[in-house]
Amino acid sequence: MIEVKDVYFTYPNGIGALKGVSITIQNGDFVAIMGQNGAGKTTLVKHFNGLLKPTKGKVLVDGVNTRDISVARLARKVGFVFQNPDHQLFCETVEDETSFALKNFGYKPNIIERRVTWALNLLSLTQYRKTSPFMLSGGERKRVALASVLASDPKIVILDEPTIGQDHQQKEKLRQFITQLRAQKKTVVIVTHDVEFVAECNPRVVLMTEGKIVADGRANKILTNYNLVTKASLVPPQVTQIFMKLSDLGLPTNVIDVYEARKVFLNSLEGS
Amino acid sequence: MALIETENLSFTYPSGMKPAVEDISISIEKGDFVVLTGPSGCGKTTLCRCFNGLIPHFYGGKLEGNITVAGYNVAKCLVYELARHVGLVFQNPENQLFALSVEKDVAFGLENCGMPRDDMRKRVDWALQMTGIEELRERAPHELSGGQQQRVAIACVLAMQPEVMVFDEPTSFLDPLGAQKIFEVINDLNKELGITVILVEHRLDLASRYANHVIVMNEGKIVLDGEPHKVFNSERARLIGVGIPKATRLYQILRENGLKLSKVPINSEEASQFLRKILTHD
Numbered sequence: 141m142i143e144v145k146d147v148y149f150t151y152p153n154g155i156g157a158l159k160g161v162s163i164t165i166q167n168g169d170f171v172a173i174m175g176q177n178g179a180g181k182t183t184l185v186k187h188f189n190g191l192l193k194p195t196k197g198k199v200l201v202d203g204v205n206t207r208d209i210s211v212a213r214l215a216r217k218v219g220f221v222f223q224n225p226d227h228q229l230f231c232e233t234v235e236d237e238t239s240f241a242l243k244n245f246g247y248k249p250n251i252i253e254r255r256v257t258w259a260l261n262l263l264s265l266t267q268y269r270k271t272s273p274f275m276l277s278g279g280e281r282k283r284v285a286l287a288s289v290l291a292s293d294p295k296i297v298i299l300d301e302p303t304i305g306q307d308h309q310q311k312e313k314l315r316q317f318i319t320q321l322r323a324q325k326k327t328v329v330i331v332t333h334d335v336e337f338v339a340e341c342n343p344r345v346v347l348m349t350e351g352k353i354v355a356d357g358r359a360n361k362i363l364t365n366y367n368l369v370t371k372a373s374l375v376p377p378q379v380t381q382i383f384m385k386l387s388d389l390g391l392p393t394n395v396i397d398v399y400e401a402r403k404v405f406l407n408s409l410e411g412s
Numbered sequence: 413m414a415l416i417e418t419e420n421l422s423f424t425y426p427s428g429m430k431p432a433v434e435d436i437s438i439s440i441e442k443g444d445f446v447v448l449t450g451p452s453g454c455g456k457t458t459l460c461r462c463f464n465g466l467i468p469h470f471y472g473g474k475l476e477g478n479i480t481v482a483g484y485n486v487a488k489c490l491v492y493e494l495a496r497h498v499g500l501v502f503q504n505p506e507n508q509l510f511a512l513s514v515e516k517d518v519a520f521g522l523e524n525c526g527m528p529r530d531d532m533r534k535r536v537d538w539a540l541q542m543t544g545i546e547e548l549r550e551r552a553p554h555e556l557s558g559g560q561q562q563r564v565a566i567a568c569v570l571a572m573q574p575e576v577m578v579f580d581e582p583t584s585f586l587d588p589l590g591a592q593k594i595f596e597v598i599n600d601l602n603k604e605l606g607i608t609v610i611l612v613e614h615r616l617d618l619a620s621r622y623a624n625h626v627i628v629m630n631e632g633k634i635v636l637d638g639e640p641h642k643v644f645n646s647e648r649a650r651l652i653g654v655g656i657p658k659a660t661r662l663y664q665i666l667r668e669n670g671l672k673l674s675k676v677p678i679n680s681e682e683a684s685q686f687l688r689k690i691l692t693h694d
Contacts, residue, residue, distance in 0.1 A: 175587075176587045176589070176590070177557055177558050177559065177585075177586065177587050177590060178557060277452060277453055278452070279452045279453075304584055304585065305452070305503075305581070305584055306452070306614075307450075307451045307452045307614050307653065307655070308451075308614065308653050308654060308655030309451055309653035310452065311655070312653075333587040333588060335588055336615075336617055336655075336658065370589070373587045373588070373589040373590060374587060374588050374589060375588040375589060375592060375618075377658065378617045378657060378658040378659055378679075378680050378683075379658050379662065381680035381684075382659060382662070382680045382683045382684045382687065383684075385680065385681070385684035385688075386684050386687060386688060386691070389688065389691050389692070391691075398658055398661050398662050398665060399665065401662055402662065402665050402666055402669065405666065405687065406666075406669060406671075408691065409671075409690065409691065
């Protein structure tokens, strides 16, 4: 469980990035943190694994204050995949990269071997095991970063902008992958402004603007609130936009998914 | 003759085992707004590099077939010559901007062409105005937000008044509202100035409404090429994993239920109009 209690954060250059944020994320939650560029999304999640410490207020991970525990220890519990994989990858081969954290945690070689094989297989990277990460495409590097975090089997997985530069198929894979993590009772936090991706997943959405949380609820509640969404520099999902234009015919406006949209439309057709 | 024409165009990078683009025959008319899409690694960026001569002149490698842009044979034309006709805007504006003020960055290309000072001033003013960033003139590009930086990058290319502008995923780092504003700037350049636009994009829900021509690539080849409604409704587009607009997808799954709309919708306006007709006529 992550508890953020009235947290303020000011960067050394004086820019206040968080201005009184409070939020609780339960074990097994799936949360999308959304909002415009510069709203403080990444700053907030960097508090979850202790990379940043609050200027004021406190962050507890499973009841432990992030000030009282090293980032290295927290890393066993909280895995963080950066927005830009190049900020994360540094080893000579994909295998070295994926086993790096496990070696640091002092796992036995046979366990490391098993975990690495599992993670590479899961992310379709087995063929690149002996390849340098820097020979791979952007999308593939992003998956290597993900594999290296998953191999250490953290309880909480944080993904910063996982869909950027990914095509439709890769996004679909990512979605299935998050579903698998959830089946393993892991907590998943994504930072994103990809409205259509969130509409397909329907997670809990935490909406931020200017360093504050302005809304917190299910995606189908938040993303269908036009004023709220626009204020956060997002646009409603395309399905929602279609239904908003038909609201005068008595159609509901809180639809975000195409299959749900079909059901609602057919029902309303039968009724009329 | 079309503004851009390729005939059996193939290109292999110097280190490549097989062609990155293969047997490409397309024709893009003056004033077209083209959305170029397809899975990652399908050759979209490689094709864009052929349009402004970076391929083959900068990258080397083996070019086969023919490509003409604005009347020039790309294989024989110098890069700086083509640069006056074809502008390229990158995915990440940070890779493109380098000057200490916005104004200087926008003037850079013109300085290189040896344009007289007064003309250059007018041209920079015009480009800043067209992209809506006049008030950022004195600011340092690296201090601006991602959306502002992308406008500066567009202004830099626009200042050259090219006939063709190529945008390689220009909004992937921006939030949706920021992205929409950039698409609107691009659309104005196309509709008001008649600039031919080639936009590489995955986010088709946002981009497709502006296009009159969609090209889908897969594994180095062209798989679909034509009018947006036709292309997006093709079963093939979905099967190779193109993220077709949700409006089109909704139409397709309603059709499975035997519901026929008068036309294939590709944006929310069209979809809501068609659905409204069905609901109110019954």
